[in-house]
Amino acid sequence: MKHVVVALLGASLLTVGAASAQTELPGPSLAVLAEIGSYMTVSLSTPTVQFSIAGPPGVYDANVPIGVPVSVTVGCNAGAWSVSCAASALTGPNGSIGPERIFMQRQSAPNTPDMGAGAGFESLEVKRTVAEGVPQAPQAVEVLNFRILTQWQDRPGTYQGTITFTYLMTP
Amino acid sequence: MDTRSLVQGWIAFLVCAACLACAVDTSAASVRASTNAGPWPPSRAPSLLIQLSENSVTFPPSAAPGVVAASAPVGLQVFSTYPSWRVVIQASALTGDVGTLPPDRLLVRHDLSQEAVHPVAGAGYQSLDEARVVAYGGPTGAVVSNTLSFALIVEWTDRPGQYTGTIQFTSLVAP
Numbered sequence: 001m002k003h004v005v006v007a008l009l010g011a012s013l014l015t016v017g018a019a020s021a022q023t024e025l026p027g028p029s030l031a032v033l034a035e036i037g038s039y040m041t042v043s044l045s046t047p048t049v050q051f052s053i054a055g056p057p058g059v060y061d062a063n064v065p066i067g068v069p070v071s072v073t074v075g076c077n078a079g080a081w082s083v084s085c086a087a088s089a090l091t092g093p094n095g096s097i098g099p100e101r102i103f104m105q106r107q108s109a110p111n112t113p114d115m116g117a118g119a120g121f122e123s124l125e126v127k128r129t130v131a132e133g134v135p136q137a138p139q140a141v142e143v144l145n146f147r148i149l150t151q152w153q154d155r156p157g158t159y160q161g162t163i164t165f166t167y168l169m170t171p
Numbered sequence: 172m173d174t175r176s177l178v179q180g181w182i183a184f185l186v187c188a189a190c191l192a193c194a195v196d197t198s199a200a201s202v203r204a205s206t207n208a209g210p211w212p213p214s215r216a217p218s219l220l221i222q223l224s225e226n227s228v229t230f231p232p233s234a235a236p237g238v239v240a241a242s243a244p245v246g247l248q249v250f251s252t253y254p255s256w257r258v259v260i261q262a263s264a265l266t267g268d269v270g271t272l273p274p275d276r277l278l279v280r281h282d283l284s285q286e287a288v289h290p291v292a293g294a295g296y297q298s299l300d301e302a303r304v305v306a307y308g309g310p311t312g313a314v315v316s317n318t319l320s321f322a323l324i325v326e327w328t329d330r331p332g333q334y335t336g337t338i339q340f341t342s343l344v345a346p
Contacts, residue, residue, distance in 0.1 A: 021345060021346070022343045022344065022345050023343070023344050023345075023346065024341055024342075024343055025219065025341065025342045025343075025344060026339070026341055027221045027258065027339075027340035027341055027342050028221055028223055028340050029337050029338060029339045029340060030223065030225065030226065030227055030228050030245065030337065030338040030340075031226065031227040031228070031335065031336075031337060032227065032228045032229075032230075032262070032265060032277070032321075032334075032335060032336040032337060032338055033227060033228070033229050033230070033333065033334075033335055034229075034230035034239075034265055034272065034323055034325075034333070034334040034335075034336075035230065035231060035232045035332075035333050035334075036232060036267075036325055036329050036330070036331050036332060036333075036334065037232035037233065037234075037331055038331045039235055039236055039327065039331075041235070075327050076327070077236070077327050077328060077329055077330055077331060078330075078331065079330070135327065135328050135330065136327065136328070137326070137327035137328065138327065171331060
């Protein structure tokens with residue numbers, strides 16, 4: 001019985017010795033080439049901004065969704081990027097509301113001069129910078145509030161227009 | 172057969188026997204001298220040969236970050252007479268002018284990796300930051316084949332540009 005145990009131990013050691021006696025031989029190699037393009041994505045938390053104006057002429061906040069501002073999310077792998085927005089006129093059956101009466105406030109800049117709709121609200125008759133940055137995975141970069149200024153000469157009715165966001169990236 | 176034909180035959184035999192220009196010398200010394208590529212007598216040492224269907228792996232630009240598949244898979248064939256052998260692959264980092272893609276973002280999927288699950292790329296993918304076995308066998312003498320499908324994880328913070336690197340094949344043999 002003692003001989004059997006010794007023989008098994010010897011076999012085990014031989015096995016370990018064989019496994020560790022591997023020889024490493026270099027083989028061929030593959031060249032790898034990867035080309036990465038420029039990526040940028042801009043998304044908004046809501047596709048629509050709505051103003052419900054039931055009172056006299058004045059300044060009204062956007063109310064869709066009620067109490068929730070518009071969040072802007074940006075992802076980009078370029079060296080630098082910027083996002084801007086501008087509004088078109090809102091047109092209705094009996095007239096239009098010019099883009100100078102649509103206002104945007106960035107929550108990161110709440111104290112810009114009052115342009116007629118309160119501090120921090122900038123008129124969208126010209127393109128306004130929303131956010132700027134460097135390479136990043138998609139993440140919220142700015143929160144926007146919108147307002148509209150109505151006047152006595154605005155006829156009752158539904159008006160529609162567009163706030164267009166554009167982006168620029170540099171390598 | 173007439174007498175004339177017999178004479179012509181004998182003449183041809185004698186001329187040919189006298190001229191050894193076209194004779195084939197099959198002596199051992201002659202064979203030994205002509206086989207410069209190997210030892211004499213022929214070696215019976217085991218050998219291993221790796222053949223690849225491609226010289227390179229290319230990842231084209233994609234529309235967005237994510238898991239990008241290589242343009243074409245790579246066919247692997249291994250012929251070995253070793254009693255035990257394995258072929259492993261491992262990648263270097265991919266370097267570019269504006270950054271580096273570490274080797275853990277270079278992936279491979281093949282017949283032997285079906286049980287693997289990569290946290291980003293999913294089932295069947297293995298990262299090449301460590302040596303991965305792509306073929307193994309014994310002294311069967313048969314060709315062992317595998318098809319290697321490579322992929323690359325591209326992230327938002329990877330700057331645009333070209334990146335290059337290497338996937339190295341290594342064989343581990345037991346005599």
